[in-house]
Amino acid sequence: MARVVVNVPAEAKRGEVIEIRTLAGHPMETGFRRTQLGELIPRDIIRSLVCTYNGVEVFRADFHPAMAANPLLTFTTVAAESGTLEFRWTGDNGFSATQTAAIKVL
């Protein structure tokens, strides 16, 4: 299981724009590098990140090989109601990781 980290504020005012930071541990192998023997290392990257807020998709991103290893992404969303945010990363070779974070809206 891959190590993923998300940073969501625990509390927010209703209507406030909150910043979400996400980080996934992944080498993001580009498919352009070679081993010392000259063999091409096959591509192995995370393809997408989807963020849902109480089941509604609020943010989505497609990654490409030009993303740095351990892809970091920060974005914003409006704190609408208390609930959970779910983050799902999917990638090559059946990679999949999920993480949830609870938020309390005052």
Next chain:
Amino acid sequence: MITRRGFLLLGLVATGARAQLPANIEAIRKAALEEAVRKVVGTAQVRPGRVKLDVPPLIDNGNTVPLSVEVQSPMTAADHVKAIHVFTEKNPQPYVLSAYLGPRSGRARITTRARIADTGVVTAIAQMSDGSFWSDSVKVIVTLSACLEEGLI
């Protein structure tokens, strides 16, 4: 004693030996970038403005380049940023990231880290809900390239 002619000849040889890259690598990369942008934009016009791409102008290590994109937009249901796309000019594949936003994003701002292969231009394109495209480009200098194995110029 190297004559001027000899020096020029040396230069020619060096250029040939530079790498086993296709001779028209720059044209190929430019075409790849244009094709990638076309795929996103279609036939629409991309105008400069409204987008602020923040990349350090001098990059020590091209393997992790922090970059952030901010788009001026009220982010309402009627007028918001639909997507932000980031491209680099000199990478073997120009596409870095596409982020899809909506009115629930509140603000059109993303931060990430990219690999940049060589000194060149980084471009961010924002797709608005009204179908218009806006862009910002920054020229960056890379001292240590990402994907060195590709034998970049």
